[in-house]
Amino acid sequence: MRRPGLVWLVLPALFYGALLFALPLALLLIGSARGPQGWTLAAYSRFFAGSYAWGVVARTLRLAALTTLLSLALGYPAGFALARLRGRLQSLAVAALLLPLSLSVIVKAFGWTVLLRRDGVVNLGLQAAGLTGAPVRLLFTETGLLIGIVNIFLPFMMLPIYASVRQIDRLLPEAAATLGGGPLHCFLRVVLPLTLPGVGAGCTLVFSLAIAAYVIPTLLMGDAYQTLPTTIATAFLYLQDPQRGAVAGTVLLALSLLVVGMSAHFAARGAA
């Protein structure tokens, strides 16, 4: 069957995407690099003058990296165990994963502001377990922020790992045993390499989502903790300084394109 005509069907969506997604982003980039006298990087040098903006970028990256690492440390074994579950138990666990994943970030962040209060459940638990005598301050601390942000992004780490382990289970049910080596050897030589694509996908997803997180840092840390997303929002919503916001936005966009691009590159190399 010859179907050159089908190309027309994609055009409405492409046109829409070009007009309401690509064009605005392009204009944002252009706007960030234009002054009254034409092309200029003045806004960038103004933004990066002094250590403040560098601190914001570093804080954003640090938060995303920590989030990714912690999610991986918890999500890898958990995703593994999830794939090994069977039947109803697995369905239940997947449901328990999908519910927070599909739920509004704002609602979850609100939950954490309640949980992390001085008289919140976490503190009550710590005290009941005898881990601490007096209530610990968690809200407006980086520990509290990490507890909250990893909570938001953990499902995005677990799902791809879960998917890759499921694949292995289907591909080589007994191959591991026939290799002779012990379980550790088998894990390092067979299982780990085969789950790496899932790990890669999960890390990319979590990192690129975490550098763009806005609600969680705002609600759990307040205005003093500035990351690129909060800087963007502040510039537009309170400072009425769109060019500053556009510069921060461009930097954030560049970072996330870099992450996605690098991950696509490694995924392609891994597949080749």
Add this chain to the structure above:
Amino acid sequence: MTGRLARLIAGAALVCSLVYLLAPLLVIVLVSLSPSPVFELPHDALSAVWYRRLGTLEGLGASVVLSFEVAAAATVASLLLGTLAAIAVVRGRFAGRQAAATFLVSPLMLPGLVIGIATLQFFRSLGLSAAVPSLLLAHVVVVLPFVVRTLVAGLARFDFALVDAARTLGLSYPLAVVQVMVPVLAPSFVTGALFGFLASLDNYPVSIFLTDVYHRTLPIQLLQYLGESPDPTVAALSTLIIALTVVVLIVGDRVAGLNRMAGVA
């Protein structure tokens, strides 16, 4: 020995993860049912007092209506655009099909706030400042990737021999499409639409720049409540949002299955 220990650790990690993931939801539900006005877990009695107070939240009704209207309209528009695009991408033989699909899904991978400010500036430069049309136009960009992603996956899995089979069994081509392709692809439509609808309903990074004092979507309104001095009425509202999400997932599970929805099957 090592294997058993590893399995034990993995199992513990899973249990901890699930408890951890569900903890904020659970605490919200409990707080909303507590008679205490200071975010306490209920001690002896449950109370619906905060649910009765929902009416006193200023602007809630309007924001709920606005959010549902925007989400519904954006979902319908995305289904139209996305269905055509997915058919072209999966069945077409033209160059750049893959690139087109990647482009249409890419808003999912980019920071929402950046899309938000870009859209805001674009609309400003066009002189478009009315909140409702801005939200409608921008939310299609939010919903479309979900629809395209699930429909492309569903169509790619679809065995077109089914349509051939229906034709040899006595149905004309259009009837074969209606009686076979539509029901078989229904799960993809439903999942794409449900997740897209939820994404629009929950969206704040784009909406936050497009709403104004008179037109706030539900998430923006919720952020507003949390910024002011929140009381457990907000917990009651959040519990209703959780309930809505549960309903959406149950519907999705009935139609498509949980693993398909999670994108792993």
Add this chain to the structure above:
Amino acid sequence: MTQAGHLQIEGVARRFRQVSVLDGITLAVARGEFVSLLGPSGCGKTTLLRILAGLLAPDSGSVRLGGRDLGALPPHRRNVGVVFQSYALFPHLTVAGNIAFGLRARRQTRAQIDSRVAEMLAMVQLGPLADRPVAQLSGGQQQRVAIARALAVSPDLVLLDEPLSALDRKLRETMQVELRTLLRRLGMTAIFVTHDQEEALALSDRVAVMHAGRIAQLGTPQAVYDRPATPFVLDFVGQATVLCGRIAAAAGGTVRVDTAYGPVHAPAALPQGEAVLVAVRPERITLGAPAGAEWTGVTLPLATRTYLGSRCLLHGAVAATERATVELPAAAAGDAAPGSTVALSWRVADTLLYPAPPA
């Protein structure tokens, strides 16, 4: 030579982007006949079936079924049943729903549909599974649903596209017998596509061997096996010993061919000096020198000996363009060992002769 058949295919040709896939297929099939289309993957078998079903238009040629020209008829008006290679069962329907599909499309009454579905279910022994979703069935069961679905509408012709290829060996053999018995009982005219030569030989009334978009040979299984029309058919259907040679003498309907392993006699009329291929089926060969004028043979070194239980395979050490394969009852293989030189003989009448392919 084509006699007027129930199904009459005349000069059907089809290209895909300038590449000719079918190049003038002509075939007549009698009512109730079971014909196999046998050929390697990619030779155009599925393409021909799709043309017969009306799912694909031929570039030229015609198809008539029961005297009616199918040319202008869309698939849903042809009354041709198809069993697809992937089965193509409707995943949103139950077993019964799948079987009823064609009957519903024909707007039969509820009662008619129910009784026909029950009849078909009984026929393929799936009665207890009627209300199962098809996804829960095993491969063999899905296969039976696909057959029942195609036959439920009492088609004038049923087309089966490698219907057994997805099944494991044991099940495939059972299903072969089942399918053949069923179609014969119904007197169904069937075209059965396969790339498995044993399957084609075992099931068919006639076999059409396809090669390069044409039918290389059409005949009974025995004719195709015993007297392959071309070296391709010889190769594709079964095994053979094939040696290169040149015609040294021709007299009275037999020729003498000189090969590197001795002279071979063959029944043929070809001019002296012509380069030829001499072939013989492995099981026609015995060990030992020719025992009389009706026999002929060669002498060559053995390369390998493979024990297969009841039989034994010997392979000769011959040139790269040649093959020497002997199949003997295990008891008759004697002590012929790799490295030794053995004499092989067979009846002159069993010698096959083909013009050598241009080098």
